[in-house]
Amino acid sequence: EAGVAQSPRYKIIEKRQSVAFWCNPISGHATLYWYQQILGQGPKLLIQFQNNGVVDDSQLPKDRFSAERLKGVDSTLKIQPAKLEDSAVYLCASSSYREGKAFFGQGTRLTVV
């Protein structure tokens, strides 16, 4: 079974530039999560999708972050414009049912300079 795929693995951008991250979840997984993990902290939920719909995006900074899940499969997370404090690892995860274990990708390490 293929795992959760994320790209790119690393990204360095200047502040005020835009960036996009891509996630391909495990086939058949209805739930998809995007987390932001700052060094030394636990993952912070940015947005959670159930199929095409958004379950929660209360911690997504909507003035600069956006996310979509195409046809209930792949997802993209975009930041525009980026700030220095957006430097973090962005993790994508998926799960097959409500209480099920979440499978994570390797993450994208974003550095904003």
Next chain:
Amino acid sequence: SQKIEQNSEALNIQEGKTATLTCNYTNYSPAYLQWYRQDPGRGPVFLLLIRENEKEKRKERLKVTFDTTLKQSLFHITASQPADSATYLCALVDTDKLIFGTGTRLQVFP
């Protein structure tokens, strides 16, 4: 406010001893709680899930307890090995959202 707290300081133990990690939560009523392991540069990996009506769950050298009265979960690794060194995260489901704690770094030395 809602919080999930784990020991912020690293836990250092000697090989062969039992490591015990704590997860305390405030203002949540989770139906179940999960534990994950995270190695540097990698995403978290699921270890165990325990439901609110289960007091204890075991898997090989791992044991998890869940006390809904104390709002606490304990995670034990018996006969710890240097390969167990990693960050351990607890997570709970609140209104269908998967929320993570702050994580505790475990270092097992020979």
